[in-house]
Amino acid sequence: MSDQHTTEITAEDRTAPAGAAEAAGPVTLINSFHVAPDRDQAFRELWGITSTYFIARPGFVSLRLHRAVNDDTAYRWVNVAVWESEAAFRAAHGTAEFRALVTAPGWAEFPSLPALFEVDTAIG
Amino acid sequence: MSDQHTTEITAEDRTAPAGAAEAAGPVTLINSFHVAPDRDQAFRELWGITSTYFIARPGFVSLRLHRAVNDDTAYRWVNVAVWESEAAFRAAHGTAEFRALVTAPGWAEFPSLPALFEVDTAIG
Numbered sequence: 001m002s003d004q005h006t007t008e009i010t011a012e013d014r015t016a017p018a019g020a021a022e023a024a025g026p027v028t029l030i031n032s033f034h035v036a037p038d039r040d041q042a043f044r045e046l047w048g049i050t051s052t053y054f055i056a057r058p059g060f061v062s063l064r065l066h067r068a069v070n071d072d073t074a075y076r077w078v079n080v081a082v083w084e085s086e087a088a089f090r091a092a093h094g095t096a097e098f099r100a101l102v103t104a105p106g107w108a109e110f111p112s113l114p115a116l117f118e119v120d121t122a123i124g
Numbered sequence: 125m126s127d128q129h130t131t132e133i134t135a136e137d138r139t140a141p142a143g144a145a146e147a148a149g150p151v152t153l154i155n156s157f158h159v160a161p162d163r164d165q166a167f168r169e170l171w172g173i174t175s176t177y178f179i180a181r182p183g184f185v186s187l188r189l190h191r192a193v194n195d196d197t198a199y200r201w202v203n204v205a206v207w208e209s210e211a212a213f214r215a216a217h218g219t220a221e222f223r224a225l226v227t228a229p230g231w232a233e234f235p236s237l238p239a240l241f242e243v244d245t246a247i248g
Contacts, residue, residue, distance in 0.1 A: 016193075016194075017194045017196065017197075018193065018194060019192075019193035019194040019195070020195075023193050027193065028188070028190055030154075030190065030202055030204075044244075051245075051247075055247060055248075060248070061248055062246075062247060062248030063245070063246070063247050063248060064152070064243050064245070064246050065243070065244045065245040065246075066152055066154065066241035066242065066243055066244065067241060067242055067244045068143075068239055068240065068241050069140075069142065069143035069147050069151065069210070069240045069241065069242060070140075070141045070142060070143040070239070070240065071143070071144075072141065073141075073239045074237075075239075077244075078154055078239075078241060080154075080204055082248070086193070113198075115192055115194070115197045115199075115202075116192065116193045116194065117190035117191060117192050117193065117202060118190065118191055118193060119188050119189070119190055120168075120189045120190065120191045120201075121175075121187070121188070121189040122186075122187070122188050122189075123175075123179060123186060123187050124179075124184070124185055124186030124187060124206070
């Protein structure tokens with residue numbers, strides 16, 4: 001296990017920051033994970049447990065979990081998840097269950113950059 | 125215009141690095157752009173010109189251009205684009221037209237982090 005990330009990662013660190021105003025329509029979470037190439041299996045197992053929680057929450061629409069083709073990519077795993085509304089997204093990130101999941105010890109070695117977006121342009 | 129990025133950004137910098145082996149199936153480009161909040165319009169115009177090129181290339185499947193809800197997000201604009209194959213993706217990034225588009229002077233103030241991915245899990 002990597003020992004380079006010793007600072008505690010909180011549930012807030014695992015939640016995309018809000019903007020000045022809540023988004024009016026659907027939102028997309030883009031969450032990038034730092035995972036060493038030899039730790040893919042451990043990451044995948046933890047992510048599977050956490051995603052099972054999110055998929056069952058009201059307002060969840062879809063997700064795509066991506067793995068980089070190049071091992072030198074800084075954030076080798078990226079989850080792109082669509083929610084019906086920012087309110088639904090926030091509700092799913094405000095529960096004790098969410099907090100317990102993302103503060104599980106195994107997550108400490110996988111820092112992430114969660115950010116929330118609106119779709120500006122969609123083609124195809 | 126920002127003057128903080130004075131290093132030349134090359135066409136190679138604008139192209140997601142390849143992995144050890146070419147992906148067998150469809151690939152997804154996730155390209156994150158650093159854009160100051162007051163430069164959205166200039167970015168959007170340049171991106172529109174460049175995306176018109178990509179949309180017309182063989183093997184292009186779809187794209188979603190995302191804008192962050194929070195202005196403090198490091199990379200406020202993120203394009204997620206699907207291609208039929210890595211070969212088609214590489215071909216579109218190997219032309220003189222691509223090189224001319226992304227080395228246009230206006231792009232210099234918008235550094236980007238292009239990375240290529242395969243979909244590991246798709247739900248919904």
